Amino acid sequence: MKDIGQGIEWLSVNQPMTLAAIRVLLMVLPILVIVPGLIWYERRLLSWMQDRVGPNRTGTITLKNGKKIRTFGLLQPIADGVKLFFKEDITPATVDRVLYFISPAIALFPAFAVAGTLPWGPGYGTYGHLTPVWGSEIGVLYMLAISSLGVYGVVLSGYASNNKYSLMGGLRGAAQLISYELAMAMSLASIILVSGSLKLTEVVKAQEGQLWGVVPGIQNWFIFTPFGFLSAVIFLICMVAETNRAPFDLPEAENEIIAGYHTEFSSMKFAVFFMGEYAMMFIFGGIFGVVFLGGYNMLPIQWAELAANAPGYSFLHFMRDLNYWMAPLTFLGKCAAGMTFYIWLRATLPRLRYDQLMALGWKFLLPAAVANFIVSASWIMAQKLWGWQGAVGASIGAVLIAIGLYSAIRKAMNKGTTAMEKRSVELSEGTETIPSIRAVELV
Amino acid sequence: MDLNQLQLPAITPNMVIIGLLGMIAVVTAIGVVAFNNPIRSMLSLVANFFTLAFIYFSMGADMMGITQIVVYTGAIMVLFLFVIMLLNLSTDSLVATKKFDIKPLLALPVGLGVFALILSQILMPFKDVVKTSAPDATATAVGWGSPQAIGRTLFTGYVWPFEVISLLLMVGIVGAILLARRRVEV
Numbered sequence: 001m002k003d004i005g006q007g008i009e010w011l012s013v014n015q016p017m018t019l020a021a022i023r024v025l026l027m028v029l030p031i032l033v034i035v036p037g038l039i040w041y042e043r044r045l046l047s048w049m050q051d052r053v054g055p056n057r058t059g060t061i062t063l064k065n066g067k068k069i070r071t072f073g074l075l076q077p078i079a080d081g082v083k084l085f086f087k088e089d090i091t092p093a094t095v096d097r098v099l100y101f102i103s104p105a106i107a108l109f110p111a112f113a114v115a116g117t118l119p120w121g122p123g124y125g126t127y128g129h130l131t132p133v134w135g136s137e138i139g140v141l142y143m144l145a146i147s148s149l150g151v152y153g154v155v156l157s158g159y160a161s162n163n164k165y166s167l168m169g170g171l172r173g174a175a176q177l178i179s180y181e182l183a184m185a186m187s188l189a190s191i192i193l194v195s196g197s198l199k200l201t202e203v204v205k206a207q208e209g210q211l212w213g214v215v216p217g218i219q220n221w222f223i224f225t226p227f228g229f230l231s232a233v234i235f236l237i238c239m240v241a242e243t244n245r246a247p248f249d250l251p252e253a254e255n256e257i258i259a260g261y262h263t264e265f266s267s268m269k270f271a272v273f274f275m276g277e278y279a280m281m282f283i284f285g286g287i288f289g290v291v292f293l294g295g296y297n298m299l300p301i302q303w304a305e306l307a308a309n310a311p312g313y314s315f316l317h318f319m320r321d322l323n324y325w326m327a328p329l330t331f332l333g334k335c336a337a338g339m340t341f342y343i344w345l346r347a348t349l350p351r352l353r354y355d356q357l358m359a360l361g362w363k364f365l366l367p368a369a370v371a372n373f374i375v376s377a378s379w380i381m382a383q384k385l386w387g388w389q390g391a392v393g394a395s396i397g398a399v400l401i402a403i404g405l406y407s408a409i410r411k412a413m414n415k416g417t418t419a420m421e422k423r424s425v426e427l428s429e430g431t432e433t434i435p436s437i438r439a440v441e442l443v
Numbered sequence: 444m445d446l447n448q449l450q451l452p453a454i455t456p457n458m459v460i461i462g463l464l465g466m467i468a469v470v471t472a473i474g475v476v477a478f479n480n481p482i483r484s485m486l487s488l489v490a491n492f493f494t495l496a497f498i499y500f501s502m503g504a505d506m507m508g509i510t511q512i513v514v515y516t517g518a519i520m521v522l523f524l525f526v527i528m529l530l531n532l533s534t535d536s537l538v539a540t541k542k543f544d545i546k547p548l549l550a551l552p553v554g555l556g557v558f559a560l561i562l563s564q565i566l567m568p569f570k571d572v573v574k575t576s577a578p579d580a581t582a583t584a585v586g587w588g589s590p591q592a593i594g595r596t597l598f599t600g601y602v603w604p605f606e607v608i609s610l611l612l613m614v615g616i617v618g619a620i621l622l623a624r625r626r627v628e629v
Contacts, residue, residue, distance in 0.1 A: 112579045137589055148517035155524050174525045198590050
């Protein structure tokens with residue numbers, strides 16, 4: 001371990017470009033390796049949830065003496081990959097060739113690009129030289145910007161396929177992304193306010209402080225704070241919508257528009273869309289971990305601060321070092337937890353109708369995120385002016401004023417309009433409707 | 444100006460990068476108006492915005508560049524794409540098929556005049572400049588172009604213009620809703 005650390009120190013002084021290449025590889029290679037595993041994981045977990053068996057055979061090796069080496073079907077995605085490679089790559093005659101070829105690549109690129117700002121280890125010591133790839137001052141904004149580019153892959157593939165179902169899938173993808181991006185940005189805005197920086201490493205550092213600023217020994221993970229919890233819920237819903245996963249998988253709703261935007265794609269192009277989707281899900285799990293779950297910290301306990309007061313090399317010191325050296329694994333575990341959440345959602349919830357999707361995005365998530373933003377901003381302001389007791393009073397007052405204003409506006413808005421008529425169809429009185437249809441036909 | 448006295452700036456890697464990016468920006472900008480296919484010209488515009496963002500990045504204005512990507516390529520151009528795809532414009536309906544028209548001939552001198560006017564305005568400050576005036580390393584260290592610096596500038600020196608612009612945007616949003624919801628009596 002020490003040698004590796006010294007080697008990296010040496011590289012950072014003498015070979016910064018080599019170190020940069022290592023940094024990039026350490027981010028890209030794990031994603032590429034993990035994606036097939038994710039597909040296996042999803043199929044197995046989903047089958048377990050649905051009381052099926054799932055892929056459990058591929059890769060079982062039977063030795064001469066009858067003993068079997070089992071891999072629990074882990075090689076299934078590799079077999080699928082080989083199959084997809086050797087399938088005929090059909091390009092329909094009327095596609096827009098350039099866009100048809102580049103759109104899978106566009107769909108794949110954001111996942112890797114977003115991963116660049118995620119810190120998978122503490123910013124000091126050995127990890128400080130290895131992560132993140134780009135310790136950007138604008139990490140959160142960069143993340144929002146690049147993750148929203150994924151929709152170009154969806155929309156362009158829909159357009160280039162020259163197929164009405166593909167086009168509808170692409171249009172749905174575009175509309176969905178625009179709607180949910182706003183709520184996502186607003187939910188992250190309150191986190192930025194509290195952590196005081198757009199840098200993702202700073203966001204993690206802000207979560208290493210004391211819980212609510214008062215509880216000693218516990219880290220202030222944003223999901224434990226009231227505003228952070230609301231942000232986390234909004235962000236979680238938005239990230240599912242951004243990756244076009246169930247229950248928001250309208251761009252590829254099988255029962256309505258065949259396979260949506262990738263209907264016309266076959267062989268490896270089709271596989272690349274899937275790779276992009278799974279990589280993006282995994283990375284979004286990581287983003288959620290970094291922003292709300294304390295990043296690379298294993299447990300919300302301030303081992304370093306506790307160990308500072310402890311004499312000698314105690315359990316606390318051991319945990320502090322374990323927390324440091326296990327950071328990459330912890331981070332991967334948080335990504336995997338996000339992935340599990342995605343799969344769980346897919347197994348649990350039915351697909352939303354299109355109007356429900358839009359109503360959820362615009363009428364619930366965005367106002368909730370904006371309200372959250374306003375409340376946390378005024379909390380910070382009030383805390384600076386009057387201390388935290390004043391801040392509690394001020395925020396309660398602000399919430400009451402907001403509710404009052406909202407209901408007043410609601411009342412004023414609804415004054416002139418009447419509620420929508422209730423409509424019902426009565427099958428027994430079918431004879432009643434026939435004359436009117438005839439009348440229309442006669443005209 | 445005496446050409447012998449003119450000192451050309453040294454060619455630095457940054458300059459090469461800016462030059463390349465500028466070239467791509469110009470090519471894509473021409474692509475926007477030159478393509479017949481509306482989707483293609485829209486994609487050129489996306490590429491153009493991207494290149495502009497990269498130019499901002501290379502000048503150390505990270506915030507500016509990323510805002511360019513978030514606002515333009517991430518939101519506005521997706522909406523453009525959405526609308527263009529819904530309209531389903533064919534190439535024939537966009538390309539003029541008339542053989543002779545007097546209007547372009549009349550417009551040409553006016554256009555050239557406007558171009559010369561703009562060019563003179565742009566070139567004037569460059570007359571005596573022999574060094575590129577990007578901020579040096581110390582200026583970037585202080586926070587030139589950082590979110591903090593931009594935020595401070597927006598909410599201190601430019602707070603009134605900022606508020607007025609946000610009000611204008613609000614009026615625009617309300618106006619759009621009003622226009623969309625107005626029932627046309629037929």
